[in-house]
Amino acid sequence: MIVGTGIDLVEMERIRPLVHNQKFIDRILTPEERKAFYKMTNLRRQTEYLAGRFAAKEAFSKALGSGIGSRLSWQDISVLNQSLGQPILVYPFDKPHKVHLSITHTKNYAAAFVIIEGLSG
Helix, strand or coil, X not given: CEEEXXXXXXXXXXXXXXXXXXXXXXXXXXXXXXXHHHHCCCHHHHHHHHHHHHHHHHHHHHHHCCCCCCCCCHHHCEEEECCCCCEEEECCCCCCEEEEEXXXXXXXXXXXXXXXXXXXX
16 A cells, blocks of 8 residues: 655756755765765766755655655665665665655756555554
8 A cells, every 4th residue: 555655856957066065965965875976976977866866855755744854854864776776765764664766867857756655464
């Protein structure tokens, strides 16, 4: 059973100038995400990565129904990649649900969609 959905769309042009803003990067990306971010040397790829993580975390917070704020912070959520590149959400609280995440990029936008599925049993 689906217990929550969330979607977010981010303009690349809004994120591009923030790729070199250390304060913004430290606020949005967790230490593990920053390791991957700093391995990228291409501005376009860094922008896609940062925008995609921003969108994924926003979409997850919307699916939870809380948004980013007092219950959930940017640092509570990591968006990591499995060995074949599939993005996964890692979060520190009880996991009575399965979370599905999809991130996509175009030249101008990054988007993320999250489905939270209740687990039976």
